[in-house]
Amino acid sequence: MTEFLSTEFKEFQHKLQFFLNENINLSSEEMRSKSLDKGFYSISHQSFIHDGPATPLEMVIARESVASLGILDHSNIIGPDPGALINCSEEIKSTYLDPMLKGEKKASFAFTENDFQNPTTGELNDSSVIINGNKSYVSRAIESDFMLVVLNFKPENSRFVAIVDSNSEGISFKKTFESLDGSNHSEVTFENVKIPEMFLLKNVQAATQNILQERLEMSAISVGLAIFTVNELSRKLLEIHRSGGSLSDREGIRLKYSDLRINTYAARAMLYRTVALLEKSENAINEVSATKVFCTETAFNVVDSAIQLTGGQSLIIGNNLEAIFRKTRSMKLAGGSNEILRLNISKGVFEFDSGIL
Ligand SMILES: Cc1cc2nc3c(=O)[nH]c(=O)nc-3n(C[C@H](O)[C@H](O)[C@H](O)COP(=O)(O)OP(=O)(O)OC[C@H]3O[C@@H](n4cnc5c(N)ncnc54)[C@H](O)[C@@H]3O)c2cc1C
Structure with missing residues (x-):
C-alpha cells in the first residue's frame, strides 16, 4: 500500500x-x-x-x-507506456517510441478482430510485410500517427505486432463511432498494406506486453476513480438533507457506505500487491488479469451505489459521478472482457500451473 x-x-x-x-x-x-x-x-x-x-x-x-x-x-x-515497443531496435526507437513518449506522435492499438475466424494476417514479401484484415474497435485510430497491429504472421501463424503508419496506402477507416464513455473508435481495414520488415516486432511477448500495461493502467484508473467517488460521497452524505439532518446519520446509509470503503480498500491493496510483483519482474499475468477484473468491477459498483445514495442530481449529464459511471462501465469490456479474463485465470491454473493467491 x-x-x-x-x-x-x-x-x-x-x-x-x-x-x-x-x-x-x-x-x-x-x-x-x-x-x-x-x-x-x-x-x-x-x-x-x-x-x-x-x-x-x-x-x-x-x-x-x-x-x-x-x-x-x-x-x-x-x-503512454512503451507497451509493445519496449526493448525495440534503434530504428523503431527513433522513428516511433521516442516521438510517442515525448508527445510528438500518437499511437493506437489494433487488437480486436472484426471476424475471429479470419484474423488479420501478415506475410513476408521480399523485405516487406504485407498486411490484410479487419480490426473492429481501434480507439483513437483516426487521430493516431501509427498503429500497433496484432497479426497472425504466416506461415506459422505466430502472433506478432506490426508498426504501421496510420496514413499508409491500403488503410481505410470503415466506420468511426463513439462509445458511452465518450471515446472514439474505428473499424480499420488493411488491404495489402506494406511495411518494411524492420517494423515487424517478431516477439510473441510484444502483444502481451501491451495488453498487460493496458490492464494495469485500467486497474490504477479504477482505484483512483473509486477513491474520488467515495470522497465525493462522504462529503455529500454530511450535507443537510431536505428530510432533516444528514443522510450520514442513517444506519441504512452507513451500512451501504461502509461496503464502498471496504471494497475500495481491498481493490487498492490488490493493485499495489500486483505492482509489487511486477517490480520484482515476476510473471504476474494472472495477477494482472485478476486485478483488472476486481478493480474495474469495484469502481463500477462503487459509483453505481454512490449515485443511488446521492440521488437524481448525480445522474444529470455533466455530473462527475455520471461520467465516472460511463467510464467504469466501459472498462469492464475494454482491455479484454472480464469474463474472458476470468476464464484465462482458471486456464492459467489448470493448464499452466501458474498464478498465486
Ligand atoms: C471503450 C473501449 C475501448 C476499446 N479499445 C480498443 C482498442 O483500442 N483496440 C482494440 O483492439 N480493441 C478495443 N476494444 C475492444 C475490446 O477489446 C473488446 O470489446 C473486448 O475484448 C470484448 O470483445 P467483444 O466486444 O468482441 O465482445 P465478445 O468477445 O463478442 O463478447 C461478448 C460477451 O460474451 C462473453 N464471452 C465471449 N466469449 C466467451 C466465452 N468463451 N465464455 C464465456 N463468455 C464469453 C464476453 O465476456 C462478453 O460478455 C475496446 C472496447 C471498449 C468498450
Whole structure:
C-alpha cells in the first residue's frame, strides 16, 4: 500500500498531486503543455526517480493520482507506456517510441478482430510485410500517427505486432463511432498494406506486453476513480438533507457506505500487491488479469451505489459521478472482457500451473 512506499516514491506522489491540484482547472491543451514542461507527461520515458523509463509502480502511482481527482482523460497529463515497443531496435526507437513518449506522435492499438475466424494476417514479401484484415474497435485510430497491429504472421501463424503508419496506402477507416464513455473508435481495414520488415516486432511477448500495461493502467484508473467517488460521497452524505439532518446519520446509509470503503480498500491493496510483483519482474499475468477484473468491477459498483445514495442530481449529464459511471462501465469490456479474463485465470491454473493467491 502507499504507506509502505519508499521515500522517493512518496516524494514523486506528492509532487504530482501538488502539480495536479495547482493546475486542475486548465484546459486539456494547457495541461498537456504544462505536464510536458514539468516532466510528468514523459515519465514512461524518463522517470522522476532514476535514469530511464518509469517502473510499473511509478506509472500506477501517477495514474491513480490523476484519477483520484476525478480526472477522466489521462492522455494529456501522463504520456503512454512503451507497451509493445519496449526493448525495440534503434530504428523503431527513433522513428516511433521516442516521438510517442515525448508527445510528438500518437499511437493506437489494433487488437480486436472484426471476424475471429479470419484474423488479420501478415506475410513476408521480399523485405516487406504485407498486411490484410479487419480490426473492429481501434480507439483513437483516426487521430493516431501509427498503429500497433496484432497479426497472425504466416506461415506459422505466430502472433506478432506490426508498426504501421496510420496514413499508409491500403488503410481505410470503415466506420468511426463513439462509445458511452465518450471515446472514439474505428473499424480499420488493411488491404495489402506494406511495411518494411524492420517494423515487424517478431516477439510473441510484444502483444502481451501491451495488453498487460493496458490492464494495469485500467486497474490504477479504477482505484483512483473509486477513491474520488467515495470522497465525493462522504462529503455529500454530511450535507443537510431536505428530510432533516444528514443522510450520514442513517444506519441504512452507513451500512451501504461502509461496503464502498471496504471494497475500495481491498481493490487498492490488490493493485499495489500486483505492482509489487511486477517490480520484482515476476510473471504476474494472472495477477494482472485478476486485478483488472476486481478493480474495474469495484469502481463500477462503487459509483453505481454512490449515485443511488446521492440521488437524481448525480445522474444529470455533466455530473462527475455520471461520467465516472460511463467510464467504469466501459472498462469492464475494454482491455479484454472480464469474463474472458476470468476464464484465462482458471486456464492459467489448470493448464499452466501458474498464478498465486
Ligand atoms: C471503450 C473501449 C475501448 C476499446 N479499445 C480498443 C482498442 O483500442 N483496440 C482494440 O483492439 N480493441 C478495443 N476494444 C475492444 C475490446 O477489446 C473488446 O470489446 C473486448 O475484448 C470484448 O470483445 P467483444 O466486444 O468482441 O465482445 P465478445 O468477445 O463478442 O463478447 C461478448 C460477451 O460474451 C462473453 N464471452 C465471449 N466469449 C466467451 C466465452 N468463451 N465464455 C464465456 N463468455 C464469453 C464476453 O465476456 C462478453 O460478455 C475496446 C472496447 C471498449 C468498450
